[in-house]
Amino acid sequence: MLDAAQSGRPRLGAGAGPLIGLGISIGPGVWRIGPAWAVFAGALASGAPLLGDAMPLRLVGAAILADSVWGVFWRLTAADDADRANQLAEDNRLPYFQPQSPAGRALGMLHNIAPGASWRELMAALALTGMLSLLLGVSALLLSILAYAVIVWAWALGRADKQPAVCDALLNVGLPWLLGLLLARDTFQLPVTMPPLLPGVTMGVAFTALQWGARRAYLSDGSRTFAAWFGQAAVLVALVGLEQPQVLVLVTALLLPPAMGLWRSRVMASGVGGALRLSGPWWLAGMLLSAAALR
Secondary structure, three states: OHHHHHHOOOOOOOOOOOOOOOOOOOOOOOOOOOHHHHHHHHHHHOOOOOOOOOHHHHHHHHHHHHHHHHHHHHHHHOOOOOOHHHHHHHHOOOHHHOOOOHHHHHHHHHHHHOOOOOHHHHHHHHHHHHHHHHHHOHHHHHHHHHHHHHHHHHHHHHHOOOOOHHHHHHHHHHHHHHHHHHHHHHHOOOOOOOOOOHHHHHHHHHHHHHHHHHHHHHHOOOOOOHHHHHHHHHHHHHHHHOOOHHHHHHHHHHHHHHHHHHHHHHHOOOOHHHHHHHHHHHHHHHHHHHHHHOO
8 A cells, every 4th residue: 555655656856856945944932022023013113104016025025034044144153063073074075175175264164153054054045145135225235244243243252151142132133123124214215204213223222122131031040130121121211202102001011921920930039931931922012012103
């Protein structure tokens, strides 16, 4: 029966099929603040119309760039050294990747920054960055260069045994938010009566501070929970400064469960990771609501 079932399958030979294999997966905790959501929130905060003129497709491209493409290099630089020897052995099979060759030296430098990296992944990430940036505009290209600079900065902090919480906040919220904000406003010739960029930038800085605080709390195993409370306070202060009283009440209500959960984990001396995971959806809802209020 098994042979019969297998015989009914199409048989494509070794030379058939795609040249480049791609995989799609959704990370755990999708309902939390992350790059793709930050791109959308930044576009919302821009005040620009988000429908028509291929804007939805451009936003999808921006989300892929900020979340998946920037994330490739971010993930590789944060990788452990466990697979380094195997990857080096795989790459060194090629004659032009021998240790003394120019490509071999360049590969060695890349492996110092990204121990688990494959040259195929790195080249694919750089190619996708270039293509998407050219399609999305100059602001996307400049922010991509800045994102890679932040990733190298995070790697340097890690080498110095320092926790790159600020880099994580910039890559997860700050730069993607700015990408969505600039992308939406660059696409349309907005009249001078439209709100300036300052409100959107202010809100983006506040949620970047919240992401920084959450990472500080997590990386310190709860000993610096005050950083997450500081981030929540920054969001509320931004709403006060932007004169959004009604949204301030709603966002305050959304931030109360995370604040109470973090306080409970601190008092009970339990791990802060669970409290932060439960806080993710509340913070995401607050971010989208705050961004939408600026329209």
